[in-house]
Structure formats: C-alpha cells, structure tokens
Amino acid sequence: MLTLFRWFLRLTLGLIALSAAALLLVWYFAMRSVPDYAASYVVPGIGAEIEIVRSTENVPHIFAKSDSDAFFALGLAHAQDRLFQMTVLRRAAQGRLAEIYGERALAADDLARRIGMARAARASVAAQSDQARAALQAYADGVNRWIEIVNRDALGRGAPEFFLFPDEIAYWQPADSLAILKLYGAASSRQIPAEVLRARLSLAEPERGQDLVSRPGEAAMPAYGTLFPAKHIQPVASAAPEWPLDLAGYLTPFSGVGASAFAADGKRTAAGMPLLASDPQAALTMPSLWYLARLQLGSGDVIGATIPGVPAVLSGRSARLAWGFVPAQIDDADIHIEEVQPGDSNRYRGVNGWQDFTARTETLRVRGAPDRQITLRETENGPLLSPASLGLGSVTPAGHAAALSWTGLAPDDRSYSALLGVMTASDRRAGFAAAQDWAVPAAHLALADREGIEERLIGLAPERAPDHPTAGRMPVPGWIAGNRWQGVTRLDAPDETQHGLGFATGALGSNSAGLGFDGDSTLRRDRLQRLLAGREVHSRDSLIETQLDIVSPAARALLPLVGADLWFTGEPAARGTPERQRQDALRLLAEWDGAMNEHLPEPLIYAAWMAALQDRLVRDELGPLADELTALRPAFIERVFRNRGGAAIWCDIRQSAAVETCSTIARQSLDAAILDLTARYGPDVTSWRWGDAHEAIQTHPALGPTPRLGWIVNLRQSLSGGDHTLARAPLLGQGSTPFRPTQGAGYRGVYDLADPDSSVFIIASGQSGHPFSRHYDDLAVKWRRGEYVTMSLDPDLARAAAVGVTRLIPSEPR
Structure with a gap:
C-alpha cells in the first residue's frame, strides 16, 4: 500500500510539473508575440530608412522619405499590433470564417460568398489609380515583411x-x-433587413403593418x-448564431453601422478657423475596429x-484639411x-422568358467538420442569396429565390482611390474632386479647410422607374422590367441640411438626403441642429460636448405624450406597493431632462417602459414577429x-372583449416594466441605475466566448447614452440583457484647423490587439469617460x- 501511495504521489507531482511547464511554455511563446517597439529590422523593398515612432498611447508616427515607404511601414505597424484582427476581417470578407470558428460561422461565410465581396474586390484592383495601386502593394509588402520576421525570429506566430488555429x-x-x-x-x-421587415409586416398585418416603418x-x-398573386409564401427560419457574428468578423453585411460628422465654419468659432468632428461607429470589440496612425506623405502629413x-x-486631418466619411444610409x-x-x-424567369442562371461551385472549409460545397447562382438582377440569410426565407414564395441588387457589386469600384x-488633397476643392x-x-x-x-x-x-411599385422599400418580382x-x-x-447656419451636419439623419426610409433618424439630426444653432460661437470643447451628448430626444418627445394621463394621479400609495413604485417612477420621469x-x-425606467409599451401595442397583431422588433420605434x-x-387602433387588444385605450396600455406597460425591473434590481425604484443594465461587453472575437478566457480578454464597461442620443449606443433589445449596447x-x-496640434482623438480600446500588451485596453477607460488624447504632426x-x-533599414538601396 505504501509503495502504491508513493507511485501515486510521484505521478501527481509529475503531472503538476508537466502542467506548470506547459503553462510556462505557452506564456513564453505568447509573450514573444508582443512586439518590441524599439527594435531595428533590415527589410527588402524600401528605398530608405523608415522610423516608426510610438507615442505614449502606442500611436505609430511614421517618418518615411516616400509615400511607398510610408504605406509599407503602416502595413508593418498594423501587422505588429493587429495581425489577428486583420486576418479575421479578411476572412469575413472572403467567406472563410468557418475555417477558424467552425460550423457556427457557416451562415456568415455563405452570405459573404454569395454576395461576392472578395471577387468584386479582386476585379477592382485594376480599376484603381496608379497611386492607389502603388499604395496597396506597398502596404501588402509591409504586412508580409512582418509575417516573415515573425516566422524567422519565432515571435509567437x-x-x-x-496558437488556437492550425492554418498558416x-x-x-x-x-x-x-x-x-x-x-x-x-x-x-x-x-x-429593412425591406424584409416591411414585407413581413405587410404579410402579418396588411392594413396597418406599415405604421411601424413609414414616415409621415x-x-x-x-x-x-x-405582388405575388396566387403564390404561397412559406416562412423559413433564419440561422441563429451561437454568438454575435458581427463580433466574429467585426463587421456584418447589412447591419447598418453608422457615423456622424459636423463642423463649424470659421465665422462661428472662437479662433476664427473651422472645426470638424467625426465619430464612426461599429460593434464594440476588443480590440476596436479602429486604429490611430500618423503618416508622413509627400503631399503632407496625415493623422x-x-x-x-x-x-x-x-x-482625420492633415495640416490643411480635415475630413470625415459618414455612411448616408440611402436605399442602395x-x-x-x-x-x-x-x-x-x-433556369429562372427573365423579362423575355426562361433563361439560365450563371452558376459556379465553391467549397467552404469548416474547422472540425467536412467541407461544404455550395452552388452560387446569379441572375441579371444580381446574386442569389440563401433563404436562411437576412430573413429572406420568410418573404420568398415557394419555387422562387431572392437576388441581391447592390451598388457595391461593381467590378470597377474606385472607392479606395x-x-x-x-x-492627400490640399483643400476642399481638391478633396471633392478626388471623391x-x-x-x-x-x-x-x-471637409474643412482654413x-x-x-x-x-x-x-x-x-x-428606379418612376412607377416602381414599392420605390425599393420591399422585395419585388424580378422578371418585370x-x-x-x-x-x-x-x-x-x-448637402441640404446646412440651412445657412455655417454648419455641415453629417448624416445623423440617415434620410437627410431623402433617399432612405428610416423614419426615426430625424430625432438625432434635429437634436444636433439645435445644439449647433444654440451657440453663436463654437470651440473645440463645444464640439466635444456635442459629440458626447447623451440627451435622448426620443425620451423628451414620448414621455409627455405617453404619460399625459398618468402624471400625479391618485392618492399617495403605501411604501412597498406596486402603486407606490409606479408613483415613484412617474415622479422621477416627470422631473427628468x-x-x-x-x-x-x-x-x-424609460427604456423598459417604452420597450414594454411597444411590445404590448404590436404583440396581438404581429404574434411571433413582435420578438424581432428589437429596436424602439419612437415614430x-x-x-x-x-x-x-387612425393609428390609435393599435392600443386595443384584439383578443380581449374590452376596448383598451392608449392610456390603459401605457399604465399596464409601465406596471409590467416595473415588475421586470424589480425582479432584476430590487424593489427600490430610486436605487436602479441605467449603467447596471446598459453595460457594454467589448468582446474579443476569438477568445471572448471561451469560458474563463473571456474574463481576461473581454472588457465590461457601463455606458451612458442610448438608441437615439448623439453619443449613440444602440441596444440589443432581446434576451436576458435587452439593454446591453x-x-x-x-x-x-475633433479637428481644429486654427491650432491643428490641439485636435483630439480616441478609440474604444487600446492600440494593441495583444491581450498581454499594456496597450490592449489603456485607451478604453478614457473613451468611456469622454476623454481624448492629442496627437501632433510636429516631428520633434x-x-x-x-x-x-x-x-526599418533597407537591405539594399533602390
């Protein structure tokens, strides 16, 4: 027995030693992949020595003798800090996420392959300007040089x-x-998704369904x-991902990422020179989609x-020009x-009869599962999409298929040029000419210049034809010319939203050009207009204040209307009763700004009340479709x-004998919201906090969903703002965390052309994508607090x- 115990002890100690050695080995190789920012490398393909100066925030300032060398260095710097992110973005565009994430990414890959983004990108390389092709090639060379350095010096891949993925x-x-x-x-x-929703609303509620999405x-x-007489439409469920696939690839097609940009003319600024603010949005991830950089170019430095x-x-900006691109949300x-x-x-039905699809077969490699063969078909209207994508199966009649027409499929897309x-433009005129x-x-x-x-x-x-039956708002038969x-x-x-105020007010209203169909976006645009017009003179700080504005115009518009018959009604109720909770909630909301x-x-309280109200209004008419109306629709x-x-008819519950009024529904919804919040946060209404529910989880796309590792690599931060604030943080709207941004x-x-070096910048994570780097999340707390960092174009x-x-030292002069 003693001998058995000794052998058991030896085995246990040996296993502990082996485990410790394995952990140390993993730690060693993982730490080797943290780049040394003070190293020198001899590399081929550059014309002269390049310096990449890292600031305190790990922002690379690239000093090069030529544009080609500057883009080479940018590629190398991107690869140093974000190589995994770059490869994931590439895979998302190419439809190759399943190669690393397995079957849960198949739906995303299927959609990307059918859209054909990577194929269109390959075709458009030749369409770029000579300057653009040279920049793209130099950048690719820089990325590849870093990959070679990693392989040569065994820098932890x-x-x-x-280390989690076997592919080269x-x-x-x-x-x-x-x-x-x-x-x-x-x-x-x-x-x-908006087209599909309108069609589904029309099917579920032909008479009133468009009330949810139409504009006055x-x-x-x-x-x-x-539109499809005598055709049977059999709903097909969409594939439900195990975790959000916009995090798997950082960007999901047709998810509607946005931005805002606004500016003040020099006549309306304290320093007499223009100011411009910009804040593009995306999924909250670790690391952020965005990366700060400064390049020394022949046309002038940019940052x-x-x-x-x-x-x-x-x-960003140069010494002479500031710019911001804002997706316009037109119906494209x-x-x-x-x-x-x-x-x-x-074969499919064309304008002149039956004709052949254009077809080809591609293979989807799936980690841990057999490869999948998919047949990609195209029509004269565009590529066919799977009925499991974007809810298309729910609006496609039997014996039919859905084809995508999208402006992004052109093979001669010169957007990068x-x-x-x-x-690289010297002023607004040159910038718009290039655009x-x-x-x-x-x-x-x-654009803003001096x-x-x-x-x-x-x-x-x-x-579209003037007599188009839906003006592009719903799917239509493709065989009708x-x-x-x-x-x-x-x-x-x-842009027509300037109204002579001396302000450019970028596309906060996604329908500001009259080309889209988003009825609620005007709330944010009008809020922006009021803030900009409310000051005679603006400064950098006032634009920062506007960019960080957390006042909800939707709340200000809806609460007086929805609660009109509820404010200060009835005798004070006893503490601890539901009636007292309702009175306390209404008192707080009545005094809230x-x-x-x-x-x-x-x-x-407001968010839970409005969510419960919207659901109660539509549930009996729309049934299960109400579960998919995750966003609040103030309009x-x-x-x-x-x-x-006659839209008040939505307040009457069809399944009940009584005729409910809107006031009744408003009170019932508030009670339901309070009941739910009490279960989550306790009975004291005054102790509830928006930040407890509105907590962003900045997820690492590879390690984040993994138990235990997620606590290390993900970042949780309570945020202010909401769906309709200028500092926008749209809500998940479903599941156990409906208020998660x-x-x-x-x-x-925010760019100041009077004093360019006082311009300020911030991203939602750190610059590095390496979880063991001190720059992995060092900017995140500043971002949450509404703080910024400055970045100078002054080399000294x-x-x-x-x-x-x-x-970076050239291996041989060119």
Missing part, C-alpha cells in the same frame, strides 16, 4: 490567437484591403402579398483613424424575387398616441514623447 497565415494581397473596404461598405447599409406623408405601398487592413485614414440595395423554372432549378485622393470616384457606401463627405467647411453626398445610388434597376447614378450634390446618464434610474409610438391616420462610436475625433514633439522607435 505574431499573435497568441494563432496567408500573405497579404492588395485585393485583401479592397475586400475589407467592401465589407465596411456592405456593413454600412441596413436596407435589406410617405406614399402608401401595396400589400406585399398582392487619424484607420481600419487595420486598409492603408488609409478614413477620418434591393431584393428581386426570381421565379425558378418548375422542374429545372438551373477616392479615399486616398481625399487624404468623384467614391462608390460604396454612399456617404456624406464633410477657408471654410462643406459637405456633399457622394457615391452611387440606384435608378419596370421593377429592375434602370442603372446607377453618381451622387455629387451639396432626458439625459441617459449611467448613474440615474430614469433612463432605465410609431408617437403616431399611435396622436392617433395619426451593441455598437458605439469606436473612434471619436512626436519623438520627444516616444516610448519606442522601430527602425
């Missing part, structure tokens, strides 16, 4: 995440950068079922926000329903409570604040 890291190609830019363009549109004065649409994988500053995509020939799935031209090549997404381009500010709508928009696009038009017009402050109970609630067009302004910048200041200088 470049990122610890790569493919070298970077110029088309990869264009594919990521294409993915950003697709993610900027929300039109396809908008022309009525035909009932969706009448601002980049997307790792794309050699360009999408929002349509679904055309194609009839498949009975008995022959390779336009972007490069804007960031003529911009295609996708259609955007508001806000002479003034201007904003224009740029990009491509579809041309009048339903098809008549072509595309290039947008180039001054609408600020969605994380430390207050009022935003939580709908306002229409109902003002009884516009899903997106945010992952980058904020940049070097004086350096925490490391990477030197």
